[in-house]
Structures are given as C-alpha cells and as structure tokens.
Amino acid sequence: MIPLAALTMWPMTAQADVTISDGWARASILASRPAAAYLTLRSDEDDQLIGITTPIAGHVTVHGVETDANGVSRMSAIEALKLPSGETVTLAPGGMHLMLMALTEKLEEGTVLPLTLTFASGAKIEISVPVLGPGASGPEKE
C-alpha cells in the first residue's frame, strides 16, 4: 500500500514559487475511459498552469464543471488555470479536475501517478500523486 509519503514533490526553483499539495488521482475504470486527478496549488506571484504531462496518458487537460440553474452540468476546458498571487486554488470533485485521456493503461488504485506541471512563469514541477479508488472523494489524510 503506498502511504501518503508517496506524495513526493521536487519543486524546482523557478521564476514563481508554486506550492502543490494534496494531490491525488482516481483509479480509472476501463482502460479506455479518462481518469481524474486533483490537487491544490498556490503561487507566490501571479502565474498560470498552462500544461500538464504524464507518461501514462497521451493528453491531460484542466476541466471545469459548470452546473446551470436547471441542474445540468457541463465540462469546459481551461486552457490556462489562473493562479493569482497568494491564492490557494483547489481542484476537487464536483469542481475543477485534471482529465487524463488516452491512457496507455488503466490507472490502478494503489499505484502512483507522475505528473509534470508547466507554468506560464516558466516554472516546471514534477510530482507523484497516489491513485485512490474510482469513487474516492478526497485526498487521504493521515
């Protein structure tokens, strides 16, 4: 079982100091279906998350979910996730999420998902997040 300690972060110093915490992913269902990952970001200066890559998925996008007055929800791609200086931005179920598509293999519970996040400031951060169950609702707290 991968303990929370697997949430390793190697922040590489760059123009902006971006802190990433509470990263986690949901195991995918069916190799062909997209997986979701969530995390919390905080930048010490105005920045934007502009790209995410991972070796296990061909394509990763930040998606937002909007629910209108009639209760109908639709996803929308967020090209650049704004990180206003000092503000904590959280991606959580029911709201924003990282959508991983074209997975090379099913994302299995109990494994670790490596992600590389690229920011407009030039910062590039590699993280590994634990893969929880497909219906998990939040990061595991110690």
Next chain:
Amino acid sequence: MPTEPHETPPKSQLLRSILWAAAFTALAGVAIYSGLEMYLGNGSKNVRYSGEAAIRSEFSLTDHTGQDVTQADYSDRWQMVFFGFTNCPDICPTTLAYMASVIDLLGDDAVKVAPIFITVDPERDTVPVMAEYVSVFHPRLIGLTGTEVQVAEAATNFRTWYERTEDDSAPDGYFMAHGGYVYLMRPDGAFEAVYQEGGQPPEVLAQDILEKL
C-alpha cells in the same frame, strides 16, 4: 286625441324586447362564463402538475447483463436513479460512489431499493462497458443502456435533460452535458424526491429513504 309622439308600434316593441332579452342573456352568459372560468381556472391551477410531479419512472432499456427491462422489473422496489455516462471522470464517479455509500448505509433494507445508473451516451456505453463500470462502484448497482431513442424516452419521462457537446479536448471529441440529480422513485414509478450528491451527506439521504420505506 293627442298621439304619443314616440309610441312604439307593437311589432317594434316585441323586437325591442327580444333584443333586450338577447342582450341580457349575452351579458348573463358572459358573467356566468367568466365566473366559471375564474372558479374552474383557479381550480385547475391547483391541480396543474408542477415539473417534479410529472416525473415518472418509465423506460424500456437493456440492463448491464444484457437483459431487456422496463420499470415494471423494479416495481417491487424503490429506485434511486442517476443519469450520466462512463466518459465522465468527475461527477459520475462521485455521484455513483455516493449512491453506493447510501445503499450500504441502508443495511438490511438495501434490498428494497434499486440503485440505477442510466447512460445518456449509449453509443459508447454498451452493455459490456456498463457491466464493467457498475461493478466498480457496487455489486448491486444496475446499469441501463439501450438505443438512442430508448434513452431519450427515459430521459423525457424523468424530465431530465442531456446534450451532446462537441469538444476537441474531450475523449472522442465530445462529452455529454447532463443533469446531476439523483431521483428517488416509488415502486409504482411515481416521483418521490430528487437529490443532488452535494446536497447532503450519504447518511442523511439513507435516513430519508429509511423513513419512507
């Protein structure tokens, strides 16, 4: 003998009486009509169905074991129904996991409730796909799919809305926008209540259901 200047001849008098009678009847008619309209109008407003009361569990679909089913197959149980699709990585797993928690919280009474997941994307969500998908969340979760027409009919009966939206950033270039409600239906298919996953913790919904059973 002086003649009355405006003495009306008998024939015109009769005509005038008829005209007055007609006018009176017309006025009375209008009065009665509007009176009835007001009375009945108000009455019919009271019995007019709200959007929710019109929701009915009525469908002809195929379950995840490949069996053709209708709402009659679940008429011995209450139904907890959610519309979604398997290429939905966020809301659908969240809601189905929530429904699974609720089922578990019902304990021995869980057999009295059928948790049902109906796909709005039958093109990709075939029977084998649904089978694998529902098995992940709960052994008792039922997955329903069918033809586009059957799914549309079911959605109409539940008064739920969905739409295919083209989006290059989505798998296969499209995703389905859909309502996120969980419908609680009585065994006879009548509407009981509607919930949103984020509206109450599973314990509260389970308690709600136990009180109704």
